[in-house]
Amino acid sequence: xxxxxxxxxxxxxxxxxxxxxxxxxxxxxxxxxxxxxxxxxxxxxxxxxxxxxxxxxxxxxxxxxxxxxxxxxxxxxxxxxxxxxxxxxxxxxxxxxxxxxxxxxxxxxxxxxxxxxxxxxxxxxxxxxxxxxxxxxxxxxxxxxxxxxxxxxxxxxxxxxxxxxxxxxxxxxxxxxxxxxxxxxxxxxxxxxxxxxxxxxxxxxxxxxxxxxxxxxxxxxxxxxxxxxxxxxxxxxxxxxxxxxxxxxxxxxxxxxxxxxx
Numbered sequence: 001x002x003x004x005x006x007x008x009x010x011x012x013x014x015x016x017x018x019x020x021x022x023x024x025x026x027x028x029x030x031x032x033x034x035x036x037x038x039x040x041x042x043x044x045x046x047x048x049x050x051x052x053x054x055x056x057x058x059x060x061x062x063x064x065x066x067x068x069x070x071x072x073x074x075x076x077x078x079x080x081x082x083x084x085x086x087x088x089x090x091x092x093x094x095x096x097x098x099x100x101x102x103x104x105x106x107x108x109x110x111x112x113x114x115x116x117x118x119x120x121x122x123x124x125x126x127x128x129x130x131x132x133x134x135x136x137x138x139x140x141x142x143x144x145x146x147x148x149x150x151x152x153x154x155x156x157x158x159x160x161x162x163x164x165x166x167x168x169x170x171x172x173x174x175x176x177x178x179x180x181x182x183x184x185x186x187x188x189x190x191x192x193x194x195x196x197x198x199x200x201x202x203x204x205x206x207x208x209x210x211x212x213x214x215x216x217x218x219x220x221x222x223x224x225x226x227x228x229x230x231x232x233x234x235x236x237x238x239x240x241x242x243x244x245x246x247x248x249x250x251x252x253x254x255x256x257x258x259x260x261x262x
Contacts, residue, residue: 001071004075005075006075006079007079008233008237009232009233010072011050011054011230012230013230013231016105016107017065018107019108020063021061023065026062026063028060028061031066032059034074035052035059038070044085045084046127046226046243047240048076050129050228050229050230051069053129080247082247082248082249083240083245083246083247084248085124085244085245086246088122088123088244091122091123092121093120093121094121095154095158095168095171096119096173096174097118097153097174098174098222098224099114099115099116099143099146099147099151099174099224100143100224100228101113101143101146104135104136105229109135111131111133112135113131113132114129114142114145115128115129115130115146115224115225115226115227116224116227117227118150118157122244123244124243128149129228130149139177140180143180147173147175147180147184148202151173151202154211169210170210170213171212171213172215173212174215176217176218176219176225178216184203184214185204185207223242226243
């Protein structure tokens with residue numbers, strides 16, 4: 001891949017992978033090795049996690065189509081080798097979170113993908129992209145289940161930070177679906193969702209207890225959108241900037257340090 005051209009995004013906009021059963025299989029060991037290497041990077045490169053996790057679903061029987069998708073991620077890495085998250089000092093420790101979900105994006109199971117991000121102050125400290133375990137019958141359901149996953153992560157982080165003397169209540173959780181928010185906060189709406197697995201109603205209990213507060217955010221400013229679907233270059237670059245990802249070249253690092261000192 002050293003001689004290949006770099007690309008602007010890890011996945012082509014609106015591209016969709018499936019099992020591709022009609023194609024000739026490739027070396028699964030090679031494919032799994034590539035996925036394993038990329039998985040290692042997702043702990044510090046949130047811009048990769050959606051594409052890598054999507055490709056990881058096809059490790060059992062990978063084909064040339066899947067291999068080409070993984071190669072594109074490496075081509076993206078080639079042009080962004082210095083990219084990383086910038087953590088500035090002396091910023092606030094308030095906790096905020098963003099939760100998003102696509103709707104039936106998986107071509108094989110029609111399951112949705114949940115994406116969420118948790119921040120301390122303006123620092124991104126946790127992120128996730130995960131296929132939901134059940135098939136939703138509406139986008140509201142998909143978003144509701146996505147809120148549950150984000151809430152569970154918030155409560156785990158909250159329990160850890162309490163040991164360091166931080167107390168968090170009324171934690172803002174941003175979602176771009178007003179109906180999903182209503183489902184969490186309104187008993188009348190909640191009665192229409194009894195068919196949803198009981199475990200996902202966990203989010204409603206946390207809202208009632210005042211641990212989490214739900215807020216609507218326009219999709220344009222939904223930071224978790226980058227963890228749920230392939231995006232066009234402009235939108236992708238906008239979100240990674242909002243997530244405080246920077247090119248960590250010596251020149252850029254020096255400039256960021258000077259801005260912090262000021």
